[in-house]
Amino acid sequence: MKQGNALSLISRIREKATKFIVRELEVQGVKGIVPSHGDILVVLFYGEKFTMRELAEKIHRTKPTVTVLVEKLIQYGFVEREKSQTDNRVTYIKLTKKGFELKPIFDDISGKLNGILYGDLTDEESVSLESLLNRVNSKFDITI
Amino acid sequence: MKQGNALSLISRIREKATKFIVRELEVQGVKGIVPSHGDILVVLFYGEKFTMRELAEKIHRTKPTVTVLVEKLIQYGFVEREKSQTDNRVTYIKLTKKGFELKPIFDDISGKLNGILYGDLTDEESVSLESLLNRVNSKFDITI
């Protein structure tokens, strides 16, 4: 009954989704960007500016990782730093014009991805899948 | 309806599972082993010996990655190489006695993990979850 390969399936779905995103970005002319960079950009699409710590929390990565990721995004000209006026420790990250221009591409890829993820499922099944995943995810939180 | 956060949930479940495995291994005195090493060991628990290429296929990693992983497992004394007699290109990897001794630990962790993954789900829900994940996974295969 409980075959126990859900985790294996989860891992493979995640990897395929990652590869899909990377390939789509390349096809659309965006090179050198991996999903974690995309996660940061997506956060910035829906807010003016965020601190490094905030970004780290939102994309579920550590601060050193975000430092590296942001450096690359700066290098590519997609985001820029802005020192806080009130707290000299704080650095804000915000999109550049070039960064904003990526939004339609990301929207497109996101749409395609959802098409793959939910395309063959009924609305009921989609809700069921997310509900089940949510319960498993919560179970981890209370167990660990 | 289709909220579209299944992928996010999938990523988080996978990361929590990974952390859980690593921590459990450490608790049981097995250090420096990450899930990919574990994947190789698990393959070896259920077969006498495998080539590098076979291991790579089974754990869904590339050959260079498996080279690195196996080197570490050899270093820890859990596996050993065995040159093929019939084909000088081929190297077989097999468990050492010390490697075999890890099996009960892995079985235990696997049990605990399944407890977290399926513990709060009915049999029906477990089957449903795996079925839905299977369909999403297959959809990726035919789409990409």
Add this chain to the structure above:
DNA sequence: AACAAAAGGTTTGATATCAAACCTTCATGC
């Protein structure tokens, strides 16, 4: 006011991972 503790970020060091290039060895075609 002064010192300790906390918070924001970066640097360092390590590792898993992959793509591309490479070396051996085997297989295949002529």
Add this chain to the structure above:
DNA sequence: GCATGAAGGTTTGATATCAAACCTTTTGTT
């Protein structure tokens, strides 16, 4: 029987990622 290609593995170079240590600035305590 020999050359060309295919297959098994490793090496190289690059990157995302994290933990731990570190620096700077702010906050809190006495």
